Amino acid sequence: MTLLEIADLKVAFPGPSGPVNAVNGVSLGVDPRQTLAILGESGSGKSVTAQAVMGILDVPPATVTGSVRLHGRELLTLGRKQRDRISGEEIGMVFQDAMAALNPVFTVGHQIAEVLRVRRGMSRSDARRRAIELVDRVRIPAAKDRIREYPHQFSGGMRQRIMIALAISLEPDLLIADEPTTALDVTVQAQVMELLAEIQRDSGMGLLLITHDLGVVAEVADDVAVMYAGRIVERGTVEQIFAGPAHPYTEGLLASMPRVDRRDEQLYAIPGAPPNPARLPTGCPFHLRCPRATDECLASRPPLRVLPANRASACHHHEEVLGATQR
């Protein structure tokens, strides 16, 4: 059975000029041991999708429809208490900003131990021992001493590690990591990503990894879902997408990725900006920025179609794109 199954997920917020449609019908699945990367520009709905899965959106004012199943069990219709228990124990979450996620007035050891005491009913000494193991697991030297320190006493990379320790403390089946390394410098980014991938391999968790970094995708993901204006516009394995995208937006993202083998060429930038989710254009939401747009693209919105080899693209001209990009 699929670990996480999202079907036709829609999230809207009330806005001054009508609803802000942040997520417009997202369907995806994550299996145990699988890493699915959600890739897309700022504002494409990646974090809101994750928040809807975690059940941490305020409903109302937000409205959430569709289906989110974990181990086959629908989460969207559960009561608050059950929902909190499942998102607390079966889903772990790592955010971009550990400083905001950790409590500044408690030591990191206390914060991890508290979760184990409340959720697992562990004794004080067992919880403390386990907290040391977890901090050691995320490769923080001298874990036994460092659990007595406060979040601000750690470097950015070390704080992300603490947050990972906290996220895996209840051994969740699914980990959602929302831009977990974006705020770090490049070498630290790579180390933290490597640690996440290693923990996932050892534990067999499914990983939903949100990023706008194609390098990270290439490094750790199995599959990719590319989001644009609240929808998935392309889905496939990492190999398929890098070998030849089937959507002009993915084509643009790849062309704008710095590559060592193209050092002297000028970097491509996708023209224009993503559409305002309160005023999505008619037809294909990418048509204003798309070099391949035709009259058909202005008139009708392409559905996400499944193509051979089980990849998918939401483009009227996916055959042309594939023909061009796979050459």
Ligand SMILES: Nc1ncnc2c1ncn2[C@@H]1O[C@H](COP(=O)(O)OP(=O)(O)OP(=O)(O)O)[C@@H](O)[C@H]1O
């Ligand atoms: N609580 C909220 N109330 C109103 N609008 C929101 C809220 N949260 C997000 N939005 C809007 O929903 C859209 C999608 O936001 P989201 O945070 O999911 O983007 P993202 O893909 O995660 O971008 P980034 O890469 O910048 O993190 C944006 O237009 C955002 O302004």
Ligand code: SF4
């Ligand atoms: S449907 Fe048309 S506008 Fe949209 S991505 Fe495809 S070619 Fe571009």
Ligand SMILES: [Mg+2]
């Ligand atoms: Mg985000």
